[in-house]
Amino acid sequence: GQQLNQSPQSMFIQEGEDVSMNCTSSSIFNTWLWYKQEPGEGPVLLIALYKAGELTSNGRLTAQFGITRKDSFLNISASIPSDVGIYFCAGCSNTGNQFYFGTGTSLTVIP
Amino acid sequence: EADIYQTPRYLVIGTGKKITLECSQTMGHDKMYWYQQDPGMELHLIHYSYGVNSTEKGDLSSESTVSRIRTEHFPLTLESARPSHTSQYLCASRLRDRGRAFFGQGTRLTVV
Numbered sequence: 001g002q003q004l005n006q007s008p009q010s011m012f013i014q015e016g017e018d019v020s021m022n023c024t025s026s027s028i029f030n031t032w033l034w035y036k037q038e039p040g041e042g043p044v045l046l047i048a049l050y051k052a053g054e055l056t057s058n059g060r061l062t063a064q065f066g067i068t069r070k071d072s073f074l075n076i077s078a079s080i081p082s083d084v085g086i087y088f089c090a091g092c093s094n095t096g097n098q099f100y101f102g103t104g105t106s107l108t109v110i111p
Numbered sequence: 112e113a114d115i116y117q118t119p120r121y122l123v124i125g126t127g128k129k130i131t132l133e134c135s136q137t138m139g140h141d142k143m144y145w146y147q148q149d150p151g152m153e154l155h156l157i158h159y160s161y162g163v164n165s166t167e168k169g170d171l172s173s174e175s176t177v178s179r180i181r182t183e184h185f186p187l188t189l190e191s192a193r194p195s196h197t198s199q200y201l202c203a204s205r206l207r208d209r210g211r212a213f214f215g216q217g218t219r220l221t222v223v
Contacts, residue, residue, distance in 0.1 A: 045212070101154045
């Protein structure tokens with residue numbers, strides 16, 4: 001299957017700091033999705049992106065669909081303790097019915 | 112809010128038992144998926160379905176089977192559970208090729 005690489009793999013930040021993470025693929029996608037997962041729960045959809053260059057916000061979260069269509073970025077502003085979790089990107093091409101997940105970024109926010 | 116449900120949430124069973132994990136969605140989504148995930152690790156696709164009577168194996172080899180007799184229901188069956196099957200199983204669904212995918216809460220399976 002497709003391999004999506006997320007970086008960084010983990011982050012330890014102080015409350016109030018901004019966070020940036022990205023996801024890259026060797027293939028072109030026409031949809032990018034960002035999820036947050038807390039321990040013992042299923043992933044929860046945060047943001048969906050459908051067009052190259054698109055910039056979409058959801059509260060303190062902002063995600064962008066890369067111009068090359070092979071990457072996407074997620075930013076969290078003014079982090080708070082409840083932002084703790086694992087953030088996954090997922091990409092979907094128009095050639096198949098599958099969508100592929102990144103390796104995840106584990107976020108820890110220190111009060 | 113997503114209307115996709117998995118049961119049970121937690122299951123502890125003995126080796127060799129047959130089990131079925133349930134997944135149901137009320138959104139009328141055609142496409143449904145099963146993922147296996149170890150704690151803190153990435154998701155691995157084990158089965159997916161395009162619609163009723165269509166099922167495909169995913170990238171991760173699995174000893175499980177699935178069926179899709181009704182649009183809203185996509186159960187996963189393990190004929191003979193083994194300790195190596197201990198993991199979290201996540202079900203997801205989406206409406207169309209570019210549609211957003213929604214997940215259930217997962218089933219945490221432990222085989223002893």
